[in-house]
Amino acid sequence: THFGFETVPEAEKAKRVYKVFENVAQKYDVMNDAMSLGIHRLWKDTLLHVMNPQSGAQLLDVAGGTGDISFRFLEYVRSQQERQKRRAVRTMQTPSWQEISNSYSTEDKDVPQESRAVVCDINKEMLRVGKQKYESAGVSAGLSWVVGDAEELPFDDDQFDIYTIAFGIRNVTHIDQALQEALRVLKPGGRFMCLEFSKVTNPVLASFQMIPVLGEVIAGDWKSYQYLVESIRKFPNQEEFKSMIEDAGFYCVQYYNFTGGVVAIHSGFKL
């Protein structure tokens, strides 16, 4: 026992994690806003700015839950495309006859490939809630929803340009196994990105990390939340996690701290 929280045995962990997210799926989005005072939105936006995906990029969003990262990814790519189009129009020269005739060519060699995002999560309920949310808002184009375990991804090798895992990796029982899988499904040149609660040095900010406790008030499920606090406490610090990513075989591994290390983004490339 540590700080009054029981340590969850490894064999129990996956089951416990499943129950937590099954229980909170319906309230997950509201809870996230309440628990972080909306700051999780900024952290997620920051992940997209660090990623700066190009149009056509294919994303795998593991532990993707209700799809926050995937949806932001598609929005980001679309807004970049709009910006590029406007810039192209502003700087447009009078086209030559050759260019005009090329533009009538049936080969669409200049049409950018569509970006897509696959939300992969072990929990059916989280996916169901997310899918329903975007479908009922009519903004689900480009998103797909796949049940799968981060430790054993249901995808072929070399499929994705970017792999994200946001507030997910600390829920995974064997982190090294999840990292191996990330490496496997990424294309050579592809990028791994992880957004996660991390270790803070500032004691005032450290109290921030007790925010899952607030979840009890909203979700009414204290037992579930003991585990969340425990999982943050047990998660390796920034440097340790960086080494784990390197050990898995990624290159150019870096991390960025945000909000004084309350969260960190780790990034690495498959070469």
Ligand code: SAM
């Ligand atoms: N990425 C989303 C976000 O940032 O809002 C959801 C994060 S939520 C805190 C953690 C998610 O991890 C849950 O949806 C849970 O079902 C999922 N999860 C836990 N263990 C997993 C595993 N082994 N493989 C895939 N997903 C897992």
